[in-house]
Amino acid sequence: MKILCLNTDDAVWKHWNQVISTDALLVRVEKINSVYEALENTGSDFKYCFIYLSDKSFSTHVDDVVALRSKFPNQKIIVFPNHSNQSVSLKLFSVGVSGQCAPYIGREQLSLVLTVVDSGEIWGGKAFIQQLIQQSAGNAPAGYNNGLENLSERELSVARFIAKGLTNKHIAIEMDITERTVKAHLTSIFKKTNTKDRLSLALLAQNNDATL
Template sequence: MKILCWNTDKAVWKHWNQVISADVSLVRVEALDGVYEALQSASSEFKYCFIFLQDKSFPKQVEDVVALRSVFPHQKIIVFPNQTSQAAALRLFSVGVSGQCAPYIGREQLDLVLSVVDSGEIWGGKKFIQQLIQQSATTAQVNESELEGLSDRELSVTQCIAKGWSNKKIAHELDITERTVKAHLTSIFKKTNTKDRLALALLAQNYYPVL
């Protein structure tokens, strides 16, 4: 069995090789483009895709995973965030990510995670996920009414963000320039009191149950 790993941290990569089963082969890529290329050329070859979410570009990587899921909806993805984020966890679980684990997970626990995910379940526990959704929904309700103050164009951009689209794709779909997309986002962040794409996407998902 082969597992595709998007990992830019040498220490974490070394640890994964130490705890993975002997019959499993890990294939490492260090850039998002490499993930797409690997899955497009041999999508059936990789049973899982491990993704290490580093601190430096955490919000962007979360949205990169969302976009990845939209292109490869059947690929089992397990994320290994280097920080705790309720918003990020909810965002990732909501788009179908199979599990979330600590980067330095132990051998026995990793075997358990893969067993659970292989059976079609989500790793993290139902109780944890239910609490996550309830807490995030409560937090988001404070901001939901602020989406009503957005213009029609800003609402369109917001819905695109919730789908994990890049500025380039949004510009293409809405027939506007990327510079205009950025201007809209600046305005949207200010009106909704959100600080980044991740926070805005989570808010939009609560406002629009089905996107």
């Protein structure tokens, strides 16, 4: 497993090498242009892209991640901001970033993060995601509830659980269905509500909890 790492901090880089699993190969670059070059190489085959967001030129780094995600929409990107920022986190998750972690994350937690991201889920820590959803729910634009009325009873249940921050596995347990069925429901829900990811759906559901 190869992981491309944009990292300009030697201490954080050393820590990542200490906590990553033994079957992973970390490849370090220090400029955003080098990330593009590496990902454009058809033989690179990087499973994940780790990006350290330092305090210096933080806003520029965030914009770089947004542009990178647009260029490589299928690449799993995990950001490691030196300091957490709610508005920035919302922006990054909304464009499809797979996860956000502390730079000095522990070995077991990093392993869990990669497992969750690999399954197609978003990682920010369950408590963080729930807090983000709750704080952002009131910011949804007018007309953002379009589509909820078209959901079936089962789909409404799935949307409700997504709004609570549950994973597909936990939703499947709660509803006594398979994870594959949960994914099928989500595909239909995204289409009917014109949402593109779990966070957008959660914001929609939270903002219209009376409908649910």
